[in-house]
Amino acid sequence: MTTTDIPAATARRTPPPAAGKGAGRRREGAAWVFLSPWVLGASVLTLLPMAVSLYLSFTDYDMFNPPRWVGLRNYTQMFTEDPRYWRSVGTTLLYVVLAVPLQLAVALAVALALKSVRRAKGFYRSAFYAPSLLGASMSIALVWRAIFNDGGTVDNLLGTGGWVTQPGWALLAVALLTVWQFGAPMVIFLAGLQQIPAELYEAAAVDGASRARQFVSITLPMLSPVLFFNLVLQTIQAFQVFTPAFAVSAGKGGPADSTLFYTLYLYDRGFVASHMGYASAMAWVLLIAIGAVTAVLFRTSRAWVFYAGEETR
Amino acid sequence: MTTNVPTAAPGSQAAPRRPLPWRRVALHTGLLAALLVMLYPLGWLLATSLKPADEVIASLNLLPSRLEWGNFTTALDGVNDVSIPRLLTNSLLIAGGAVLGNVLSCSLAAYAFARLRFRMRGPLFAFMIATIMLPHHAVLIPQYVIFNQLGMVNTYWPLILPKFLATEAFFVFLIVQFMRGLPRELEEAARIDGCGPFRSFALVILPLIRPALITTAIFTFIWTWNDFFTQLIYLFSPEKFTLTLALRSFVDASSQSAFGPMFAMSVIALLPIVLFFLAFQRFLVEGMASSGVKG
Numbered sequence: 001m002t003t004t005d006i007p008a009a010t011a012r013r014t015p016p017p018a019a020g021k022g023a024g025r026r027r028e029g030a031a032w033v034f035l036s037p038w039v040l041g042a043s044v045l046t047l048l049p050m051a052v053s054l055y056l057s058f059t060d061y062d063m064f065n066p067p068r069w070v071g072l073r074n075y076t077q078m079f080t081e082d083p084r085y086w087r088s089v090g091t092t093l094l095y096v097v098l099a100v101p102l103q104l105a106v107a108l109a110v111a112l113a114l115k116s117v118r119r120a121k122g123f124y125r126s127a128f129y130a131p132s133l134l135g136a137s138m139s140i141a142l143v144w145r146a147i148f149n150d151g152g153t154v155d156n157l158l159g160t161g162g163w164v165t166q167p168g169w170a171l172l173a174v175a176l177l178t179v180w181q182f183g184a185p186m187v188i189f190l191a192g193l194q195q196i197p198a199e200l201y202e203a204a205a206v207d208g209a210s211r212a213r214q215f216v217s218i219t220l221p222m223l224s225p226v227l228f229f230n231l232v233l234q235t236i237q238a239f240q241v242f243t244p245a246f247a248v249s250a251g252k253g254g255p256a257d258s259t260l261f262y263t264l265y266l267y268d269r270g271f272v273a274s275h276m277g278y279a280s281a282m283a284w285v286l287l288i289a290i291g292a293v294t295a296v297l298f299r300t301s302r303a304w305v306f307y308a309g310e311e312t313r
Numbered sequence: 314m315t316t317n318v319p320t321a322a323p324g325s326q327a328a329p330r331r332p333l334p335w336r337r338v339a340l341h342t343g344l345l346a347a348l349l350v351m352l353y354p355l356g357w358l359l360a361t362s363l364k365p366a367d368e369v370i371a372s373l374n375l376l377p378s379r380l381e382w383g384n385f386t387t388a389l390d391g392v393n394d395v396s397i398p399r400l401l402t403n404s405l406l407i408a409g410g411a412v413l414g415n416v417l418s419c420s421l422a423a424y425a426f427a428r429l430r431f432r433m434r435g436p437l438f439a440f441m442i443a444t445i446m447l448p449h450h451a452v453l454i455p456q457y458v459i460f461n462q463l464g465m466v467n468t469y470w471p472l473i474l475p476k477f478l479a480t481e482a483f484f485v486f487l488i489v490q491f492m493r494g495l496p497r498e499l500e501e502a503a504r505i506d507g508c509g510p511f512r513s514f515a516l517v518i519l520p521l522i523r524p525a526l527i528t529t530a531i532f533t534f535i536w537t538w539n540d541f542f543t544q545l546i547y548l549f550s551p552e553k554f555t556l557t558l559a560l561r562s563f564v565d566a567s568s569q570s571a572f573g574p575m576f577a578m579s580v581i582a583l584l585p586i587v588l589f590f591l592a593f594q595r596f597l598v599e600g601m602a603s604s605g606v607k608g
Contacts, residue, residue, distance in 0.1 A: 034514070041478025052455035117344070137583060
């Protein structure tokens with residue numbers, strides 16, 4: 001580690017020195033000048049669209065004719081009359097609970113292995129990280145489809161047939177593409193591991209704690225904030241996966257709707273079938289669902305996330 | 314067993330050579346094996362892009378018997394009569410605009426949040442953080458409606474304009490974190506010398522946050538380059554397509570005879586990312602690491 005450009009861990013907040021009243025007002029004005037692009041973006045491209053999509057979710061809207069108010073019909077149709085909707089919910093949930101824990105487990109395992117490596121550590125770190133940058137691309141999604149197709153590498157190796165052509169297996173192929181991109185959380189784990197004071201391990205070793213005991217009693221608690229960060233981030237991202245599902249199923253969500261991810265169905269309803277009102281309702285349910293899952297994660301975090309030096313925050 | 318608890322200070326003195334402990338050998342063997350599996354898809358991609366058509370399906374060998382560069386010549390002709398150089402230019406134009414927009418707007422907003430005092434700073438900062446987690450889909454359709462009303466669908470504006478308005482809050486947060494690590498004394502000295510907030514931003518802060526700006530630029534480039542969803546809904550004339558969208562046309566054509574050219578094009582599409590990665594890997598890895606630790 002020769003770099004110096006990580007934001008120093010010692011970010012202190014010193015109160016700005018008292019300035020004259022005129023200067024204070026001028027600085028406040030200056031702040032709004034700096035903020036103006038963000039304020040414009042946040043209001044016109046975030047808040048306003050959220051309000052508009054909430055309104056559209058209660059309408060029938062095809063982009064050509066003015067929206068027609070239909071009350072809760074989109075929602076009732078979604079929840080009670082649309083089996084494909086529920087299939088997309090099931091697919092997405094299954095994918096999230098499959099891909100995220102698996103990806104984080106691999107990331108943590110590799111980070112732990114890399115921690116004690118001295119030689120070529122930087123090389124390993126970069127090499128394992130590379131798929132995180134490439135994996136979101138259409139190119140890799142196409143490679144994935146070919147490798148997991150009938151006659152592809154996996155079929156030849158395991159004789160299972162192509163995964164992407166079988167309803168029971170297609171989702172797993174997509175999940176493995178997510179696991180393949182474990183480098184980003186791994187790098188974050190590694191940075192977290194390096195911040196654990198070595199004295200803790202020394203003291204534990206003196207007390208005769210085994211390596212397994214050290215892992216459970218030191219590494220896991222000290223790493224829990226980073227684990228939590230990764231969990232929240234990857235979960236939110238997993239709910240929104242689109243490109244691999246699109247590539248693997250040629251945009252159809254097949255075979256037999258087994259890769260019909262929520263976002264894929266939303267795209268299909270809104271932009272293929274031109275049911276913008278219905279798609280807006282779907283978007284709002286997704287927003288609420290992600291918000292709820294995040295809230296639950298934060299709520300449970302009190303029980304298992306340990307912040308050393310909590311009093312400074 | 315407990316000797317390799319990390320007690321050694323980084324860059325510790327050369328210890329007397331011991332025989333290679335089996336643990337370390339096993340560790341490196343394991344890591345290299347994992348790496349091999351990880352990199353297999355990339356090797357497969359490269360090999361397939363150079364395979365003659367008849368070997369793609371029939372042959373189980375990973376390596377082609379001879380290198381078929383014709384795949385790349387075919388790929389250069391592009392898709393739907395739009396050539397690769399054109400597609401590449403389109404992709405670069407969008408990614409370049411996005412990089413410029415993000416670096417500019419996010420650093421401006423970050424400076425205000427990190428260093429200036431204004432009313433509602435706390436709530437606004439919290440709101441900004443919340444938008445990092447906001448799913449893109451919640452604003453997608455109305456944004457589309459807005460850009461449609463403005464006559465901007467099938468132009469690059471919907472892909473570039475939002476970046477100039479700091480809509481990617483992740484980068485605002487990244488730069489704020491970086492600025493908080495800078496000593497305040499420099500700006501105070503600048504203020505005593507008569508610099509207002511604008512000059513102290515331009516002359517003191519901007520040069521100091523260069524690493525954060527580079528990280529922002531590279532991530533923006535790669536994410537925009539890889540982006541598929543936004544381009545898919547906003548662009549529909551083939552001459553405006555990006556490389557990603559052109560590749561998409563191969564998705565529907567499932568015949569394996571087009572495998573060679575398709576994966577040659579995939580290689581071309583990945584090349585800028587690989588080059589960026591090789592050139593800036595330190596910034597990427599450190600930038601990613603610092604986003605999580607001390608978050």
